[in-house]
Amino acid sequence: MRGDWARFTDTFLNAKVMHKYLPDILSGVVVTIELAFLIVVTGIAAGLALALLRSLAIRPLNWLIVVIVDLFRSLPPLVVIVLIYFGLPSVGLSPSGFVSTWLSLAFVLMAFSEEIFWAGITSVDRGQWEAARSTGLSFGQTLMSVVLPQAFRLTIPPLTNRTIAITKGTALGTVVAVTEILGQASSAMSNSYNPSPLIMGAAAYLVLFFPVVVAARWVETKFAWKR
Amino acid sequence: MNRPIVDARGLHKHFGSLHVLKGVDLTVAERELVFVIGPSGSGKSTLLRCLNRLEEPSSGSVVVDGIDMLDPRTDINHARQRIGMVFQSFNLYPHMTALGNVTLALRKVAGKSRAQAEALGRAALERVGLADRAGDTPGQLSGGQQQRVAIARSIALEPRVMLFDEPTSALDPELVGSVLEVMRSLRESGMTMIVVSHEMGFARNAADRVVFMDEGAIVEAGPPAAIFESPAHERTRTFIGQIQRH
Numbered sequence: 288m289r290g291d292w293a294r295f296t297d298t299f300l301n302a303k304v305m306h307k308y309l310p311d312i313l314s315g316v317v318v319t320i321e322l323a324f325l326i327v328v329t330g331i332a333a334g335l336a337l338a339l340l341r342s343l344a345i346r347p348l349n350w351l352i353v354v355i356v357d358l359f360r361s362l363p364p365l366v367v368i369v370l371i372y373f374g375l376p377s378v379g380l381s382p383s384g385f386v387s388t389w390l391s392l393a394f395v396l397m398a399f400s401e402e403i404f405w406a407g408i409t410s411v412d413r414g415q416w417e418a419a420r421s422t423g424l425s426f427g428q429t430l431m432s433v434v435l436p437q438a439f440r441l442t443i444p445p446l447t448n449r450t451i452a453i454t455k456g457t458a459l460g461t462v463v464a465v466t467e468i469l470g471q472a473s474s475a476m477s478n479s480y481n482p483s484p485l486i487m488g489a490a491a492y493l494v495l496f497f498p499v500v501v502a503a504r505w506v507e508t509k510f511a512w513k514r
Numbered sequence: 515m516n517r518p519i520v521d522a523r524g525l526h527k528h529f530g531s532l533h534v535l536k537g538v539d540l541t542v543a544e545r546e547l548v549f550v551i552g553p554s555g556s557g558k559s560t561l562l563r564c565l566n567r568l569e570e571p572s573s574g575s576v577v578v579d580g581i582d583m584l585d586p587r588t589d590i591n592h593a594r595q596r597i598g599m600v601f602q603s604f605n606l607y608p609h610m611t612a613l614g615n616v617t618l619a620l621r622k623v624a625g626k627s628r629a630q631a632e633a634l635g636r637a638a639l640e641r642v643g644l645a646d647r648a649g650d651t652p653g654q655l656s657g658g659q660q661q662r663v664a665i666a667r668s669i670a671l672e673p674r675v676m677l678f679d680e681p682t683s684a685l686d687p688e689l690v691g692s693v694l695e696v697m698r699s700l701r702e703s704g705m706t707m708i709v710v711s712h713e714m715g716f717a718r719n720a721a722d723r724v725v726f727m728d729e730g731a732i733v734e735a736g737p738p739a740a741i742f743e744s745p746a747h748e749r750t751r752t753f754i755g756q757i758q759r760h
Contacts, residue, residue, distance in 0.1 A: 417568055418605035418664070422619035422671060423595040432618060436609045 301483040308475040308484045315460065316491050318385070322467060323332030323454045325389050330396025331450065338404035342430060352401070359398035364456045367391040372463040388460035396453045403445050409437030443510045447503040455496065468492060518577075519544050519675050519706045520565060525574035527560050527730075534560045535571070540708075547707045549717040549738070551728035553753060556708040561727070562677045566597040566706070579674045595623055598668030598676040602683050604651040604660040606715070612639060612663045613648040616670050624671060638670035639663070642696045658689030662696050665675040667702065676700065678709040712757055719741060726750045 335406065341352050359367065372387035411434045419429040461470035472488030520542040527535040534557045542548050550558045560633045563569035565576055567583050568588055576583040582595045606615050613635050620631035639645050642662035652660050659680060668676060678697070681691045694716050701707060701720055711717070717724055717738055724741040726749075733747050745751045 326708055337557050403642050412603075412605070413604035414601060415607065418599075418601060418607075418667075419618075420591075421568060421594055421599040422667065423591045423593075423623040424619055428622050432622065433607050437607075438611075446601070 298481065299483055299486050301479075301481050304475075304479045304481045304483045308471075308479065308487070309494050311471045311475050312468065312484065312487045312491055314442055314491075315466060315468040315488070316495065318465065319457050319467040319491075319495065321383065322389055322457045322460065322465070326392045326396055326454060327450055330393040330453070331400050331446070333393065333397035334400025337401040338408060338499055339430070341401070341405055353458075356398040356401050360402070361396045362395075363418075364392055364395050364453070365459050366460065367394060368459055368463055384460060384465040387456065387463050388465050392453055392456050393457075395456075396450065399449045399453070400446060403442045403449065404438065407442040408434060410441055412439045414462070415484075423471035440510050444507045447506060451496065451499060451503060455492075458492075517544060518542060519546075519579055520708065521575075521577040522561075522565060523575045524573045525564055527557070527564060527569060528572045528627065534730050535564070535574075537574075538727075538730070538732055540725070540732070542706060542708060544706055545704045546722045546728075547701050547709065547720055548720040549724045550708065550710045550727060551712065551714075551724060551753070552733075553722065556727040557730040558727050559679050560709060562599075562679050565677060566594055566599055568599075569725070591623060595619070595671045596674045598665075598671065598673035600661070600664050600668060600676065600678045600681045602680040604652070604657070604664045604684070606660050606664055606667075608652050610650055611649050612644060612666075615652070615663055616667045619667070620670055633719055634670050635666075637738055638666040641669065641699070642666045643692075649749070656689060657685045657691045661685065661693045665693075665696055665700070669705075673705075675706040675708065678707065678711065680712075682711060682713055714742070714757060726753065728753070 337352050338358070341349050368388055368391040371382060371391050372384060375382055375387075408430075415433055415437070416429055419433045420426075424432070457465075457467055458469040461473060462465050464470065468488045468491045472484045474484050475484035518541045520540065522538065522540045525535050525538040525540075526533070538557070538561055539624075540548075540561065552558050560569055564571045565578065565583070567576070571584065578593065579596050581596070582588055583593060585591070606612075607618070610618065613632065616635035616638050617628075617631040621628060624631075626634065636648060639648050642665050644659060644662055644666065647655060647659060647663075649698065650653060651715070652663070655663065665681075682693050685693065686741055690713070694713060697707070697709070697716070698720060709717075709721075720743045721738045723735055724738045725735040726741060726745070726747075728749050733749055734741065734745065741750065743755060745754060
């Protein structure tokens with residue numbers, strides 16, 4: 288019994304291995320944070336921009352938006368990463384693994400957040416538009432001052448959920464040699480012949496994402512719509 | 515008759531295959547209160563909504579206070595400030611206070627500073643008897659109070675004419691009086707008003723002219739006493755008989 292436990296800790300919680308590879312894991316954490324930050328900012332900004340464009344109701348443009356959005360909602364994120372990383376060099380562009388992962392997940396987040404913002408915008412009663420326009424507010428002023436503030440409250444719960452789900456996809460970057468947490472952990476595992484770094488990686492993800500999940504829960508209750 | 519504030523001629527409106535307005539002419543003089551009545555689906559609301567171009571007329575002309583509303587060169591957002599509109603469902607902005615509702619267009623469209631807008635907004639709320647509720651959100655107000663805030667939102671912009679689209683239809687009966695009271699005081703202050711409503715008592719007391727619409731056209735118009743007591747047309751008589759029985 289005692290021996291089993293020793294063998295378990297030696298395999299999965301090996302202090303020497305952990306100590307040795309801690310700097311690698313920490314540098315992976317930095318890369319994951321950079322990647323996640325870029326994906327969230329650009330993905331949500333692009334999604335909002337597309338939703339605003341769509342509200343202009345220019346028919347050919349809206350078809351294009353719907354096609355792009357549905358494309359990125361259907362493709363598995365890993366497929367998008369691989370397509371960009373291995374496909375673009377054939378047209379003369381060679382994005383790094385980091386850039387490929389960032390762009391891919393940002394596109395996916397853009398697609399989902401566009402749909403969420405669009406649902407929020409369309410759920411605002413038509414009477415709100417009419418009241419605002421009847422007082423002389425322009426289309427843009429009505430959108431910004433009257434419609435979007437109401438739409439945002441409705442979008443926050445689905446948007447935070449989707450953002451967390453897609454941001455965790457940064458781990459997929461390991462496939463295209465991004466040195467984020469999982470990438471660092473698995474190379475440390477192959478170098479040390481010991482899976483302890485993987486446990487560290489998992490712990491790093493928890494430390495990183497658990498507060499985000501808790502914060503999301505707080506934001507959701509805070510923005511719950513009171514009429 | 516004073517010069518017309520609203521001059522609409524030959525208005526047609528099609529919604530797909532539906533012909534909702536079939537050549538409506540409506541001229542409203544300064545300080546006049548015109549009541550528009552008619553069965554549901556007769557085109558009353560569409561007529562009102564064509565006057566400030568919330569609805570695009572299929573053909574015809576609309577001139578409000580000398581401005582050609584259908585001219586593409588007209589700054590429609592500027593023109594709409596002169597035309598207040600009150601809706602059946604109030605349509606207050608739920609994320610803003612009463613004062614926020616009233617001051618939004620003052621700041622964004624009329625170009626007032628925050629301090630100026632708030633002074634004008636408070637004055638408008640005062641006129642509808644809600645000065646003490648300026649900080650409340652629509653959710654904290656009764657239907658009647660919400661509709662009065664909606665009226666304040668319009669009159670704060672000092673419009674030349676006010677359009678009322680069934681302003682009391684969504685209200686509980688005991689709240690109707692307070693809204694009619696505000697409309698009566700607006701009338702006394704000389705506001706030109708076009709009112710789509712079934713408040714016949716109010717029409718009798720306050721209206722200068724009652725217009726009866728049916729199937730997208732004006733059937734007849736005249737002073738309230740004439741329309742209510744001795745309508746010229748059978749359809750008018752039938753309609754008035756129906757609503758008075760209720």
